[in-house]
Amino acid sequence: MKFKMHVMKLWNYLTSKLSVFFPIMDQVLAWLRKYKNFYFLLGFFAPEKKYPETEKKYRYGIIICARNEHLVIGNLIDSIYAQTYDQDKMDIFVVADNCTDDTAQICRDKGCIVYERFDQVHARKGYAMEFLFDRIIEDYGIDSYDGYIVFDADNLLNPTFVEELNKAFDTGAGVAVGYRNTKNFDRNVISAGYGIHFYQSVVAYHRPRAWLGISTHIAGTGFVIASRLLKDGWHYTCLTEDSQLTLNCAAQGERIAYCEAAEFFDEQPYEIKVMMRQRIRWIRGRLYSFFSTLPKTTKGLFSIFGKQSLIVEEEEGKRKNIFLRGWRKTLSCYDMIVYAFPNSTYYGLRIILFPILAKIIGVILALFVGEKMGVGDGAGASKPVWMTAWVMLTTHWFTIVKTELSGFLIILRERKRIRCSKLKLFFYTLVFPWFDAIGAPLAIIALFSKSQWKPIKHDEALTLEDLDIHTKKEN
Numbered sequence: 443m444k445f446k447m448h449v450m451k452l453w454n455y456l457t458s459k460l461s462v463f464f465p466i467m468d469q470v471l472a473w474l475r476k477y478k479n480f481y482f483l484l485g486f487f488a489p490e491k492k493y494p495e496t497e498k499k500y501r502y503g504i505i506i507c508a509r510n511e512h513l514v515i516g517n518l519i520d521s522i523y524a525q526t527y528d529q530d531k532m533d534i535f536v537v538a539d540n541c542t543d544d545t546a547q548i549c550r551d552k553g554c555i556v557y558e559r560f561d562q563v564h565a566r567k568g569y570a571m572e573f574l575f576d577r578i579i580e581d582y583g584i585d586s587y588d589g590y591i592v593f594d595a596d597n598l599l600n601p602t603f604v605e606e607l608n609k610a611f612d613t614g615a616g617v618a619v620g621y622r623n624t625k626n627f628d629r630n631v632i633s634a635g636y637g638i639h640f641y642q643s644v645v646a647y648h649r650p651r652a653w654l655g656i657s658t659h660i661a662g663t664g665f666v667i668a669s670r671l672l673k674d675g676w677h678y679t680c681l682t683e684d685s686q687l688t689l690n691c692a693a694q695g696e697r698i699a700y701c702e703a704a705e706f707f708d709e710q711p712y713e714i715k716v717m718m719r720q721r722i723r724w725i726r727g728r729l730y731s732f733f734s735t736l737p738k739t740t741k742g743l744f745s746i747f748g749k750q751s752l753i754v755e756e757e758e759g760k761r762k763n764i765f766l767r768g769w770r771k772t773l774s775c776y777d778m779i780v781y782a783f784p785n786s787t788y789y790g791l792r793i794i795l796f797p798i799l800a801k802i803i804g805v806i807l808a809l810f811v812g813e814k815m816g817v818g819d820g821a822g823a824s825k826p827v828w829m830t831a832w833v834m835l836t837t838h839w840f841t842i843v844k845t846e847l848s849g850f851l852i853i854l855r856e857r858k859r860i861r862c863s864k865l866k867l868f869f870y871t872l873v874f875p876w877f878d879a880i881g882a883p884l885a886i887i888a889l890f891s892k893s894q895w896k897p898i899k900h901d902e903a904l905t906l907e908d909l910d911i912h913t914k915k916e917n
Contacts, residue, residue: 457800464792471788474780478646482848484653485645486855490702491652493609499527500588500608502666503578504534506554507570509897511595512543514709517905518597519552524906527604533587537574540565545595568679568686575676584669594663596709596900598625600911606703611666616696617687619648620664620704621859625909626902627870628862629712634870635877636710636717638849641856646848647781648700657691657698657774659781660684664706671696680734682727685782689731692778693738695745695771705859707909709902716898718884723896725786725881725888732782742775786881787889795886842875849874861909 504522508515515536522534534554538546540562549556557577559570571592578584589611591604603620610618621644624637643661651658662684678686691698711717745768849871853860860867 460796464796467788468792471783471785477777478780481650482646482851484650485647486851488649488653490649491700492703493606493613493701496609496612498608498612499531500611501531501586502533502604503587503590504532505571505574505590505592506534506536506549506595507539507567507574508536508541508545508549508595509539509570510541510543510545511900512545512548513903514900515545515595516548516552517903518593518595518599519549519554521597521599521601521906522604523552524601525599525604526602527608532604535574535578537570539567539570539573564679566679566681568676568681568683571683572676572679575672579675584672584675587669589666589668590672591666592663593706594708596902597663598707598904598906598909598911600705600707601906603704603706606705607666607701610699610701610704611668613699614697615699616668616671617660617691617698618666618704619658619660619698619700620706621702622661622664623705623707623859624710625707625861625904626709626712627860628866629710629902631870631873631876632714632717633710633712634862634866635874637860638852638871638874639877640708641852641860642848644702645852645855649702651777652700652702654773656770656777657688657696658700659688659778660698663708664704680727680730681723682731685728685731686735689735689739689778689782692771692774693735693742695742695774697774707904709900711898718887719896720898721881721884722888722891725784725885728782729784729787729888732784736779739775739779743772743779745769745771745775784885786885790882790885790889793882795889845875845878846872 506515506518519534522532523529525532534549534552536546536549536554536556538549538556538558540560541558546556546558557574559573561569561573575584575590578586591607593599607618607620622640624633624640626633627637628634640661643659648658662682667687678684678690680686688698690696711720853867853871857867862870
């Protein structure tokens, strides 16, 4: 009897503490994110930040990772050759990663430098990039190029992409990111959800950060990285190498600039199976990136007590901002910690997993002890699971409305960039909250699944002409 009483007391103690913990944690997270409201207002009303003209023409290595991309990679290469930037200043490097089609030959026929890689154990983009940069270091030397521009094989570039990105790179940024547009936005509700997600990044993150002079984040493709950051090669090989690189740059004080004028187009998934697989990979990869870099980014928060200005260098009478120091590094680290925090995982545990586990354990203990056992109302497990979900839904109605409203504001702000009929655009925006809502259940799946990097089928073989983008040859 005493043992049963101890079990009851322990269970009630644990559940009562969790019932208090979750609401407090909700409030803490809400306060930590308050500044994002300012970000959104700035991103909505501010024009794009333009960089000054420069006569400096840097030499770039174009990096493309491809796996069975014969349908789309030729169009990407053609869009690179259609750039207004000096072609003598660019070389295209392709890693044909575990390809079983003619991707490698297509690239060679178009004048690219191609390396083939066959490694099923490390079949992941980060490892493919590590392999390619090792070959470049061995055969050419990393300093043969001032920077390396990274693309996915399905991308298409606005003809002025490199020219505009070069302006941002000339400010001394270690990394510069372009404007990610969607080339198949109107395919269906899934591709549109991705598109709105990336437009949201522009309004809520990239544009305000650019105006505030702090680092932004990298989203996988369409960015240039300075060769000085690759002296020892590429070593960002987790499931989300972009998040890993972003957080390491923030911790090191490397500035990631955003160049809105450098527009490129990206194909988004449109099948639910592919979407779920990719989102689960994102969640697992970002979990690793966040916690593996947290000690370094936390240390970066205290940079405000160091030098209170940017370290600059003089080149031909021009001052260039090289490293973030002082309050700018502190803000960048804080911003990146909040941005990279695993929200989907937290809310998955908070709303789904804990109430279900608590209900199951409560029933088991009730059978064992012989008395009804539950948890406090704050945890929600004393109610049926469906009721807990309903309470959470009605409690967070403001968040749902806010997501809906922000979706329409984002579309209003970026509408000139979007290629979609008005009726479809309205519908896709109306249902957009689903894209964020599925994050919590997918996070629970991610915790218990073994996620591997798998290639995403790209079959939207669109050209610049299909997107009504005129090349320099046509002008």
